[in-house]
Amino acid sequence: MSVINLDTLQAMAEAAGVPVDPRRFRANLYVSGLGAWRELDLPGHRIRLGGAELEITFPTERCRATTVRPGSATRDLNVPALLASRFGHLYCGIYARVVRGGPITVGDRFVDGGPAATVRTPGPGPGPGSSRYAARLAEPGRPRYAELIGRTEESPTVTTFAFRDPAGSRCRPGQHLRLHLTDENPPLWRCYTITGTGTAELRVSVKRVTDGRMSSRLHELPTGSRVLLSGPYGQELTTPDPHRPLLLAVAGIGITPVLPVLRSLLDTTPLRPVTVLNVVRTGAEVPLWDEVVELLAKLPDGTSRLYVTSPGERLPDDARAGRPTAADLRALSAEGTVEAYLCGPEGFVDSVRTALMAAGVPADSITDEHFYSPRPARLDERPPPAAGPFTVRYTVSGVSTTWTPDNGTLLDAAESAGLRLPSACRAGACGTCRQRVTGPVAHLSEPTVPPGTGQALLCCAVPAGDVDVHA
Known part of the structure; x- marks a missing residue:
C-alpha cells in the first residue's frame, strides 16, 4: 500500500509556490505530524496505525503521472521536475506491507515501532526477512538517511565526512553522492564526489566555501547527525585497459575522484601507467595530496605532478611553481593515446582539454566532470516551437x-x-x-x-x- 506524508507535500508546495493536491499521488493512507521527508528514514521499520501493523518497505519514485491535475486530463505541475530541482531526488511517499490486519480510522496515531528484526537479521527466501529484501532497502539510487560517524580535517578548509551507509560497497570510482538538508528553506542539496567506501561506509571530502550555505552547514554537523543522501550517481571513470596510459588532471577540490580511481587501479590493473596532475593555489592548501602520493607509490608506473600557482613563501618539495604549460600536457599525452579525466574549475578543464586535443588526444578519450548547482526549473510545459513535419x-x-x-x-x-x-x-x-x-x-x-x-x-x-x- 502507498503512504503519503502531508508534511512533505507542504514543503513541496512552499518550494513550488503553488498548492500541491494530495490526490495527485493516489495514496492509500495520508499521515501528518512526522515532519517533512522524515518518512524516508522509515524503510525497514514496523509501524502501528490503529489496529493494524505495517512494515515500511521502500520510498516511492514519482513519474509523469503526478503532473496531471486531479479531476482533469491537464498536466499543470511537473512534480518530478519540482522534486529533482528543488530537493535533488525523485521520491515522495513510501510503500508499506500489512503485517497484521486491523481497523484504521481518521485521527489514529502513527507509532514508529523501530526497525523490524527480520530486516536487521536477514535470512534465506524471497520474503521480507530475506537478504534480497534487506539489500533492496539499501538500493543506491534511493534517498535514505545515513549517520555521520566520523570526520577528518584534510586541510584548513577541507574536511572528509564518513557516513554509515549500507550502499557503500556498491559505489564505483568517480561516482558522486547528493547530500540533502531537509530542514532548510529554501531546500538545500549539493553533489560531492565519493572519496572512499567500506562495507557499510561512504566518505566525501568537502571544501568549506565562504558564504557557502551547504558546506558551512556540513562543517558544523556534530558526529551522530543523520543526513539524507542519495546516489551514487555518475558512471565509472576509467576503462579497464591495463596498457593504455591514464592521466588524471585535477585542480583544487577536483582531486576528490582521484583517490577511488587509484584504489581501483591497485585492485584491478596495477600495471597500468597513471599520472596525477594536480594544480593548487598555495602550498598550504593541498588536501588529500599525501594520500594520493602514497597510493601512486604502490603502483609500478605511477607518477605525480603538483603545480602551485601562488607559492608565496612555501613550495612543497615535489611541486612546481605556476601552471602546466601546453608543452607539459603534450609530454603527458603519450602521443595521443592517453585516456584523460579532468576535474576542476571550468577554465582549468577547458584549457587542459584544448591542450590535449592539440596534442592529438581524441575528444572521446577525454572525460570531464561538471557538478552543477541546483537551479529552479520551470514547472509548466511549453508547446513545440514549430509544427514540422x-x-x-x-x-x-x-x-x-x-x-x-x-x-x-x-x-x-x-x-x-x-x-x-x-x-x-x-x-x-x-x-x-x-x-x-x-x-x-x-x-x-x-x-x-x-x-x-x-x-x-x-x-x-x-x-x-x-x-x-x-x-
Whole structure:
C-alpha cells in the first residue's frame, strides 16, 4: 500500500509556490505530524496505525503521472521536475506491507515501532526477512538517511565526512553522492564526489566555501547527525585497459575522484601507467595530496605532478611553481593515446582539454566532470516551437520517422517506431534518456539536469528541424 506524508507535500508546495493536491499521488493512507521527508528514514521499520501493523518497505519514485491535475486530463505541475530541482531526488511517499490486519480510522496515531528484526537479521527466501529484501532497502539510487560517524580535517578548509551507509560497497570510482538538508528553506542539496567506501561506509571530502550555505552547514554537523543522501550517481571513470596510459588532471577540490580511481587501479590493473596532475593555489592548501602520493607509490608506473600557482613563501618539495604549460600536457599525452579525466574549475578543464586535443588526444578519450548547482526549473510545459513535419533519424538503430506535434517527444516518436530506449521519469528530471543529437531541438519541460552541448533529454525534447538522434 502507498503512504503519503502531508508534511512533505507542504514543503513541496512552499518550494513550488503553488498548492500541491494530495490526490495527485493516489495514496492509500495520508499521515501528518512526522515532519517533512522524515518518512524516508522509515524503510525497514514496523509501524502501528490503529489496529493494524505495517512494515515500511521502500520510498516511492514519482513519474509523469503526478503532473496531471486531479479531476482533469491537464498536466499543470511537473512534480518530478519540482522534486529533482528543488530537493535533488525523485521520491515522495513510501510503500508499506500489512503485517497484521486491523481497523484504521481518521485521527489514529502513527507509532514508529523501530526497525523490524527480520530486516536487521536477514535470512534465506524471497520474503521480507530475506537478504534480497534487506539489500533492496539499501538500493543506491534511493534517498535514505545515513549517520555521520566520523570526520577528518584534510586541510584548513577541507574536511572528509564518513557516513554509515549500507550502499557503500556498491559505489564505483568517480561516482558522486547528493547530500540533502531537509530542514532548510529554501531546500538545500549539493553533489560531492565519493572519496572512499567500506562495507557499510561512504566518505566525501568537502571544501568549506565562504558564504557557502551547504558546506558551512556540513562543517558544523556534530558526529551522530543523520543526513539524507542519495546516489551514487555518475558512471565509472576509467576503462579497464591495463596498457593504455591514464592521466588524471585535477585542480583544487577536483582531486576528490582521484583517490577511488587509484584504489581501483591497485585492485584491478596495477600495471597500468597513471599520472596525477594536480594544480593548487598555495602550498598550504593541498588536501588529500599525501594520500594520493602514497597510493601512486604502490603502483609500478605511477607518477605525480603538483603545480602551485601562488607559492608565496612555501613550495612543497615535489611541486612546481605556476601552471602546466601546453608543452607539459603534450609530454603527458603519450602521443595521443592517453585516456584523460579532468576535474576542476571550468577554465582549468577547458584549457587542459584544448591542450590535449592539440596534442592529438581524441575528444572521446577525454572525460570531464561538471557538478552543477541546483537551479529552479520551470514547472509548466511549453508547446513545440514549430509544427514540422521534420525528419528524425535514430542513427544507431537505423530507424527514420517523420515527426509532427502529434508524435509527442523524441522518446514518444522512438517508441512509436518500435524502439525501446532508456528512460525513467519521462519528465526531464532524471537524465536517464539523455542522448547525443545533431540538429535543432527544444525541451518542452526545462531539464533539471543540464543535458550538455549536443545532447537532449528525449522524454521532453522535440525537433525544431531535421534531427539525428544517435541512439
